[in-house]
Amino acid sequence: MSWAPPTDPVNKKPLKVSQLCEICHCRKAVIKRPKNLQKVCKECFFYVFETEIHNTIVNNNLFQRGEKVAVGASGGKDSTVLCYLMKLLNERYDYGIDIYLLSIDEGIVGYRDDSLATVMRNQKQYGLPLEIFSFRDLYNWTMDEIVAVAGIRNSCTYCGVFRRQALDRGAQKLGINHVVTGHNADDMAETVLMNILRGDVARLEKSTAIVTSSGGSPIKRTKPFKYSYQKEIVLYAHYKKLDYFSTECTYAPEAFRGTARELMKNLEAVRPSCIIDIIRSGENLVLKEKEQRFAKKPATSSSSKPQFVDGNRCERCNYLSSNKICKACMLLEGLEKTRASVTIESDVSSHGAAKTLRNLEKLSF
Amino acid sequence: MVKVKVEFLGGLDVVVNKVRVHDINLMVDNATLRDLVNYICNDMITNPNDIEVFIEDESIRPGIITLINDTDWELEGEMEYELEDGDVISFTSTLHGG
Amino acid sequence: MDNCQRCKKQRAVIKSRKETFCEECFAKFVSLKQRKRMMGDDFYRDVFKVSYNKDGTHGVGKVAMGFDFQSSSLVALDVIIQVLREQNRQHRGKVGFELDLVSIYKDEENLNQFKNSWQEIISSERYSGDDILNHIKIHLIDVNTFYNDKILRQILVHNIDFNAMAMKWEEDDKFTVAGLLKLCPNRNTRNDFWNTIVQHTVKKFAMQSHCSVLIWGHSMTRLADQILGMVIKGRGAHVASSLDTDNFDVSYGGSFKNLYPMKDILLSEIDAYTISQGLESYLVDYTLRRSLLIAEEDANKDKTNSMLVKNMTINELVRKYYDDMEGEYSNIVSTVLRTGDKLQTPVKYLEEGESAKKCSVCSNAIYSDPSLWLRSITVIKGHPIETEEEQVYYNQWKESKVGIETEQYMKLKDTVWENGEAIPLCYGCTINLNGIKGKNIIWPKNDKEELQNVLDEYQLTDDEGEDI
Numbered sequence: 001m002s003w004a005p006p007t008d009p010v011n012k013k014p015l016k017v018s019q020l021c022e023i024c025h026c027r028k029a030v031i032k033r034p035k036n037l038q039k040v041c042k043e044c045f046f047y048v049f050e051t052e053i054h055n056t057i058v059n060n061n062l063f064q065r066g067e068k069v070a071v072g073a074s075g076g077k078d079s080t081v082l083c084y085l086m087k088l089l090n091e092r093y094d095y096g097i098d099i100y101l102l103s104i105d106e107g108i109v110g111y112r113d114d115s116l117a118t119v120m121r122n123q124k125q126y127g128l129p130l131e132i133f134s135f136r137d138l139y140n141w142t143m144d145e146i147v148a149v150a151g152i153r154n155s156c157t158y159c160g161v162f163r164r165q166a167l168d169r170g171a172q173k174l175g176i177n178h179v180v181t182g183h184n185a186d187d188m189a190e191t192v193l194m195n196i197l198r199g200d201v202a203r204l205e206k207s208t209a210i211v212t213s214s215g216g217s218p219i220k221r222t223k224p225f226k227y228s229y230q231k232e233i234v235l236y237a238h239y240k241k242l243d244y245f246s247t248e249c250t251y252a253p254e255a256f257r258g259t260a261r262e263l264m265k266n267l268e269a270v271r272p273s274c275i276i277d278i279i280r281s282g283e284n285l286v287l288k289e290k291e292q293r294f295a296k297k298p299a300t301s302s303s304s305k306p307q308f309v310d311g312n313r314c315e316r317c318n319y320l321s322s323n324k325i326c327k328a329c330m331l332l333e334g335l336e337k338t339r340a341s342v343t344i345e346s347d348v349s350s351h352g353a354a355k356t357l358r359n360l361e362k363l364s365f
Numbered sequence: 366m367v368k369v370k371v372e373f374l375g376g377l378d379v380v381v382n383k384v385r386v387h388d389i390n391l392m393v394d395n396a397t398l399r400d401l402v403n404y405i406c407n408d409m410i411t412n413p414n415d416i417e418v419f420i421e422d423e424s425i426r427p428g429i430i431t432l433i434n435d436t437d438w439e440l441e442g443e444m445e446y447e448l449e450d451g452d453v454i455s456f457t458s459t460l461h462g463g
Numbered sequence: 464m465d466n467c468q469r470c471k472k473q474r475a476v477i478k479s480r481k482e483t484f485c486e487e488c489f490a491k492f493v494s495l496k497q498r499k500r501m502m503g504d505d506f507y508r509d510v511f512k513v514s515y516n517k518d519g520t521h522g523v524g525k526v527a528m529g530f531d532f533q534s535s536s537l538v539a540l541d542v543i544i545q546v547l548r549e550q551n552r553q554h555r556g557k558v559g560f561e562l563d564l565v566s567i568y569k570d571e572e573n574l575n576q577f578k579n580s581w582q583e584i585i586s587s588e589r590y591s592g593d594d595i596l597n598h599i600k601i602h603l604i605d606v607n608t609f610y611n612d613k614i615l616r617q618i619l620v621h622n623i624d625f626n627a628m629a630m631k632w633e634e635d636d637k638f639t640v641a642g643l644l645k646l647c648p649n650r651n652t653r654n655d656f657w658n659t660i661v662q663h664t665v666k667k668f669a670m671q672s673h674c675s676v677l678i679w680g681h682s683m684t685r686l687a688d689q690i691l692g693m694v695i696k697g698r699g700a701h702v703a704s705s706l707d708t709d710n711f712d713v714s715y716g717g718s719f720k721n722l723y724p725m726k727d728i729l730l731s732e733i734d735a736y737t738i739s740q741g742l743e744s745y746l747v748d749y750t751l752r753r754s755l756l757i758a759e760e761d762a763n764k765d766k767t768n769s770m771l772v773k774n775m776t777i778n779e780l781v782r783k784y785y786d787d788m789e790g791e792y793s794n795i796v797s798t799v800l801r802t803g804d805k806l807q808t809p810v811k812y813l814e815e816g817e818s819a820k821k822c823s824v825c826s827n828a829i830y831s832d833p834s835l836w837l838r839s840i841t842v843i844k845g846h847p848i849e850t851e852e853e854q855v856y857y858n859q860w861k862e863s864k865v866g867i868e869t870e871q872y873m874k875l876k877d878t879v880w881e882n883g884e885a886i887p888l889c890y891g892c893t894i895n896l897n898g899i900k901g902k903n904i905i906w907p908k909n910d911k912e913e914l915q916n917v918l919d920e921y922q923l924t925d926d927e928g929e930d931i
Contacts, residue, residue: 007370007386009434009453015856017863019440023845025860026853030436035841036897039440044845051842059839077375077459196694199798201805227840234375234430234459235437246376246458261460263784265427266772267695270780271651273894274695276840280890281699284830288807422771 005241023048030239034229034272042239049236053224054089060210062222065096068176072167073101073122073130075115078182078225080122080244081233086180086224087126100174104166105134106159107142118245125243133170135162139332149338158331165328168219169319176219183223186230186264189278192285194260201287208282217320229275367396367448371405375458377429380415381405391448398433399444401454419456430457477735479755480793486739493728493736497542500724504709507722510676513550513559524560527669527719528678529661530601531566532580532747534737535680535725540564540599541742542724543678547595564601565668567661569640574921576747577603581923584745602668603921606640609660611919613907618823618886619879620902622872623843625834625893629823629908630883638905646904651776652895655696659825663909668918670715677712677719684730686723687785687796690803692778698891701827703806714826715914726800729793731755822889824896824906833890872901 021029021041029039033048040048057063071086073079086099103119106112116132123130136142139162147155171179188208195204206212210226213219225233237244267274313319314326321327371387378385387409393400402425406416418426424444425431431438432455433446448454465483467475469492473485484492502508510524528543530536543562550558568574581601584590605611615638616629632638640660647653669677681689686706693702711717725733735755737743743751753759775783788795812831813819819828848854860866888896896902907913 004385006372006374006455007453011434011449011451011453017856017860017865020856020860021845023843024848024853024857025866026848026857027846028436029440032437032439038843040845042435047844047846048842051844052840055839055842192694193691196691196799196802197795199802201802204802230459231430234457238374238430238432238455238457239435246374259784259788263780266775266780266783267777269427269772270649270775271695271777273697274777277697277890277894278695278699280697280833280836281694284700284809284812285694285702286807286809286811287805422773 005243006238031232031235034231034268035276037272045232046236046239049228049232050085050089050092053085053228054093056210056227057089057095057224058093060222062180062211062224063095063097063178066098067096067178068098068100068174070100070102070167070171070174070176070179071128072179072181073103073119074182075103075118075122075245076182077234077237077242077244077246078184078230080118080242081237082180082182082225083122083126083128084240084242087128099128100176101128101130102167102170102174102176102179103130103132104163104170105132105136106163107135107144109144112143115245118243121243131170131174133166133173135166138162138166138169139328141332141335146335149335158335161327161331165319165326168217171219179219179221181221181223182225182233184225184228184230184233185275185279188223188226188282189275190260190264192278192282193264197260204282204285205287208279227276227279367391367393367452368450369401369448369452369454371401372453372455374455375430376460377419377456377458380410380412380418382411396448397444398431398438398446398448398454401448402444425456428458428460430459431455432457476757477739477755478757478760479729479732479735483757489732490736490740493538493732494542494545496727497539497724498546500722500726501546506720507676511546511559513554513557521554521557523558524676525563525672525674526560526676526678527563527565527665527672527674529665529680530564531680532577532745533680533749534733534742534746534751535682535685535730536564537742537745538728538733538736538740539678539680539725541736541740544590544595544599547598548593551593551595558598560598562599563668563672563674564599565665566601566603567606567664568603568921569606573747574603574605578923580745580747589741601923602918603923604664604668605919605921606660606664608919609640609664610638610905610907613913613916615905616823616908617879617883617903618888618896618906619876619883620888620893620896621834621876621880622902625837625841625897627823627834627886627888627893627896628879628883629886629906630879632905643904646899648898648900650774651696652898654776654778655891655895663826664918666712666715667914669719670914671918674719677721679721679723680725681723682725682728682730682733683800684782684785684796686726686803687799688778688781690799691781693891695777695781696891697894698827698889700809700830700890702803703808704828706803706806714821714828729796820887821909822892823886823909824892824904825889826909827889827891829887829889833888833893836890837893868901875901875903 015028019028021027021044022039023044027041030042031045032039071083073083090097101123143159146158167179191207195207210223212221312321314321314329315324316329319326368390371389373381373385391404410416420426433441434453465475467473467485467488468483469488475483475485477484477489501511513521515521547558566577568577585596590596615632617632618627618629620627644653690702708720708722711720731752731754734751785792785796809830819830822829848857
């Protein structure tokens with residue numbers, strides 16, 4: 001698939017004072033920043049957008065000199081802008097890090113194969129090394145096959161668990177302990193809201209962390225776009241004419257996230273700063289101690305819970321895990337069982353899976 | 366009559382037969398962006414179900430960035446903006462995966 | 464037509480949480496939920512119940528309630544009157560507590576509405592048959608009491624650093640709440656300030672009149688709006704303290720606790736109670752939801768919300784979201800409330816030995832400096848002037864109206880920064896002030912002295928029911 005940059009406008013007229021940038025007061029304002037409603041010109045926008053991300057990186061000590069850092073690259077807008085900026089800021093501010101692109105091929109025909117083509121162009125454009133790991137190689141399953149047996153409804157769960165682990169494994173194979181991802185402020189605010197609406201308090205407290213690591217993994221994950229608005233990321237890509245891939249995943253997003261997203265969009269229309277406001281709130285949401293929360297029950301000794309010991313490994317795949325069997329292997333076990341039964345009963349009763357099977361038949365041509 | 370270029374970006378081209386760039390002659394006097402949007406809904410979007418991907422509450426759906434000659438439409442009077450020959454209007458979806 | 468699932472005798476007229484009720488059983492259902500909260504723990508039980516001292520005298524609890532003539536406060540009052548009546552009957556004329564209702568009015572018209580409604584309440588058959596209203600008093604307070612006879616300050620937010628300073632404001636003109644609200648850029652900020660002012664005034668009343676419990680009529684729905692609304696407005700750090708019914712309110716002298724007795728009742732249930740018990744005519748400025756009335760079930764289906772998203776406040780949008788969840792509605796509302804209840808104040812962000820500062824506008828505690836945070840994520844500096852054309856534009860700007868306004872702001876800022884004092888401002892209030900033209904408001908200095916300042920109360924004359 002080819003890519004063409006957006007068209008440059010040709011109409012230029014003398015400016016009125018009210019059209020001028022509210023920072024430099026000398027160029028035409030082109031965007032209204034959702035964060036603070038300031039109208040800014042292209043040049044000032046580039047400066048503030050880049051500098052804010054640099055500040056986030058420095059204030060949170062995200063990088064160490066000499067560190068090897070993998071950028072999770074999907075070809076989408078967030079990760080494309082992330083690749084571009086990581087390279088730019090590393091050179092401008094001399095972080096002294098080695099940047100690699102790391103892509104996961106989930107095996108979704110018509111979606112991931114096209115987006116990987118974008119990643120490969122990015123690799124050439126930015127001159128960064130690229131490694132691709134596939135679900136097929138790591139798990140002997142593609143997402144298309146998983147959806148065919150597990151149904152479309154759970155696709156995001158499988159994809160999420162497998163991709164997270166795949167990124168870790170990929171990074172480890174390259175000897176890298178740090179993966180940066182393109183999660184932006186909108187994603188984070190949405191997650192905070194979703195966790196409140198679902199009552200998922202376990203996740204709520206951690207949902208705004210800028211540095212995380214999953215399930216006993218030695219690999220740290222960071223989010224330099226934690227405070228960056230989706231709108232600004234898209235506009236940055238637009239004005240810089242960055243080459244990114246934008247098609248919705250074949251398997252629709254989770255229904256519940258869908259409604260939380262709808263709420264977010266409405267809130268944003270009324271109060272554009274709300275995304276950053278929610279993140280500020282999220283950072284200040286602290287759970288009561290368990291003892292306090294269940295005050296009426298007798299207090300149990302807190303040390304009875306098995307604790308994660310560094311170096312625990314999954315009994316199946318030998319991958320680092322806080323449990324005996326890692327989450328990916330548990331899901332795989334379920335899938336293997338279903339695959340066996342699906343081959344016997346060719347009639348799939350679940351509507352979602354049946355539809356996907358039909359889609360797959362079409363796609364295999 | 367006014368001649369403008371319209372672009373559907375960020376995956377939004379799915380609503381207009383997957384064609385990103387369209388040259389449009391709008392046969393309306395003193396045409397505004399609203400006239401263009403009406404034209405898009407009536408004459409360009411092939412599947413009527415896709416109109417709600419593009420429009421909500423009679424405005425461009427939140428989550429779609431509208432640029433008039435590369436300037437955020439909020440700064441140009443939104444739907445009331447008067448089109449001029451040679452204008453480039455772009456609609457970019459921000460909703461697709463990162 | 465089906466019968467009530469509780470008594471199995473009467474015709475069912477209300478359907479809530481998948482159960483059908485007759486009028487009587489539904490009233491019991493609502494009333495029981497409220498009483499449970501009122502008698503929920505030792506502290507509250509001691510205030511509300513009739514208790515006897517050793518010498519045979521009995522103690523009377525002192526209770527205040529924010530009373531806005533909307534459905535929740537009317538229903539709360541209705542149930543409280545039932546409780547008082549029962550006590551009166553069982554203890555031969557003795558009751559456990561006295562109730563002070565506090566109503567804040569915004570103008571003359573609003574005052575008259577409140578007066579008329581109260582007149583109707585006290586002369587109604589439902590409430591006037593006995594002397595039970597002797598134990599209840601209403602206090603009508605002008606919202607402008609908030610500004611009158613106070614030390615006023617101009618609070619200004621720095622355009623780049625986001626910190627705030629305050630300087631004494633000595634203009635002769637009287638400053639009013641209406642004047643403040645006029646400065647707000649949108650309904651949302653207006654509502655925020657209004658709620659802050661009303662809450663402050665009601666709490667101050669509770670403190671000054673030595674009440675030990677302050678009742679808020681907030682329904683489960685309203686509390687869920689409030690929790691999510693606070694998170695969305697950057698006030699997440701205050702969720703825990705806003706729901707706190709266990710501790711005394713330390714910002715107001717630490718002499719009373721806040722109670723939400725309607726916490727387990729949905730707003731739609733409160734409205735159904737209001738309709739079925741005939742309290743409708745006492746409402747002021749309120750639209751009832753009729754969604755639980757079985758007879759009107761079909762009419763409710765095609766209800767459309769006519770308000771455009773853009774004109775709604777954050778809390779209204781949250782409410783709309785709950786409503787749109789249809790079947791999931793009560794589930795989500797109660798989940799949000801449960802989540803809120805599991806939170807604690809983020810004291811862990813305070814430096815060791817440091818105590819939380821109080822916001823100079825909303826009085827909430829500040830656990831981490833919002834200006835520092837905002838500074839670290841928002842850059843205001845830009846790209847330099849490069850061409851001659853740009854210089855020409857810059858000069859034009861400087862001489863224009865906005866240019867001059869900006870210069871005026873800068874001058875004011877310099878004055879305030881030179882002569883004023885640094886004051887703490889919480890994140891939510893910083894954002895609100897930052898959105899106001901000129902980034903400043905006039906606000907009373909809220910210190911201990913201010914809390915003692917007398918509240919202007921409208922006195923009901925004899926024929927208006929002073930002798931009740």
